[in-house]
Amino acid sequence: MPGLLIPFVWQQVRSTPCLLTWGGGHLIGAIGLLIVLLRGPVPVGISIQLGNALLLLYHAALWSAARQFEGRRLLPLGMAAGPALWLLACQFPAFYASLEARVVLVSxxxxxxxxxxxxxxxxxRPERLPxxxxxxxxxxxxxxxxxxxxLFGRALSIPDVTGLPPMLTVTSSFLLLNLVKERSARRHQEEARLDPLTGVFNRRGFLEAAARCLTPRRWRGRAPTAAALLLMGLDHFKQINERFGHAVGDxxxxxxxxxxxxxxxPGDVLGRLGGE
Structure with a gap:
């Protein structure tokens, strides 16, 4: 379900590529799990090797989506390393014949x-999202x-009576969607406090930031220091607009x-209260 839902959400929020990676990872994991469960109709070698490789690629995709959410680049070699190591190890007869060894590596x-x-x-974590x-x-x-x-010798592909992995899969997807929503809401709140032309605080943002600066508080047992307010105006700004146009004035x-x-x-507050 997350593999189908999250890419659909990404269609609405294309500025968040981690959703596509996350959803694609879930689709890959679903295919891998299907191959594992069809062991019998699917040859055992393919079921064990390819099925578990796809399940490991699913986990690699979740890691990559977390990197993308934090604004970091994808690491294709890191994504491929786990599944590739698994497939390589399966080519050694001694390893492939040992269930315990396979469990240790895949887990x-x-x-x-x-x-x-x-x-x-x-x-x-500096970006505080609940x-x-x-x-x-x-x-x-x-x-x-x-x-x-x-410790218990259970393989990634062996059915789990606790139902923990599916429950965590669904829960993690909802948490990721909520993270994206929280970031979007925070950015909209920040943009509402900024002047779109200059990027400094607008009147609302300036007054809120100034109020926080003037809030009485003690620092290391000492009374807060005094604050200063500086009003700056641009001379002849109207003439600049009239002579050169508003684009130059901007x-x-x-x-x-x-x-x-x-x-x-650092810590000083700058805002635009009027035209200039």
Whole structure:
């Protein structure tokens, strides 16, 4: 279901490519699981090797989607490394004949991808999104689950009576959609506080930011320092518009805003309250 739902959502939000990677990964995982479950009609060698390789590629896709969500580039070699290692190991008769060895390798790779996905999301924690920690926790649970298979000797493709992987699959997809929604809502809120021409605060954003700066608070036991307000106006700005046109006037405003930002100290608030 997530493999069909999420690409549909991506059609509406094409600026979020992680949705396509996530949905594609779920489709790949569904195909891999189908190949595993059809063992018998599907030759055993294909079921074991190709089925588990696709399931590992599914986990690699989730890791890649987490990287994309955080604005990092895809690592195709990293995605292919796990499935390729599995397929390569299966070419050795001693390994292929040992169920325990196959369980160890496939569970280790799946656990590593899940842990890597959690780390990618954790690295983006400065962007405070409520659903982030839930998705990190889910990936950690998934990593521990596959690590636990190393102890109990259960293969990735063996049916699980707990129903945990399918439940986590559906839950993770809803959490990702919620993350995308939270980021979009946050950006819309930020854009509503900015002047679209100069990129500095508009009147609303400036007043809110200034109010936060003036909120009484103590720092290391000392009273807050005084604040200063500086009003700046551009001389002859009306004449610039009348003589050279509004396009040139807009360039002047953008240039002034850029210079002002460069001169202000970190934490200072800059806003545009009027025409100039």
């Amino acid at each position: 280790t790779i799946a656990s590593a991808y899940s842990l890597a996905a959690a780390v990618e999301l954790w690295r983006g 659903s982030r920690w839930s998705l990190i926790g889910l990936f950690l649970v998934l990593a521990l689950y596959y690590a636990g298979q190393l 360039r002047v405003l953008r240039l002034f805003a850029a210079v002002a930002r460069a001169e202000l100290a």
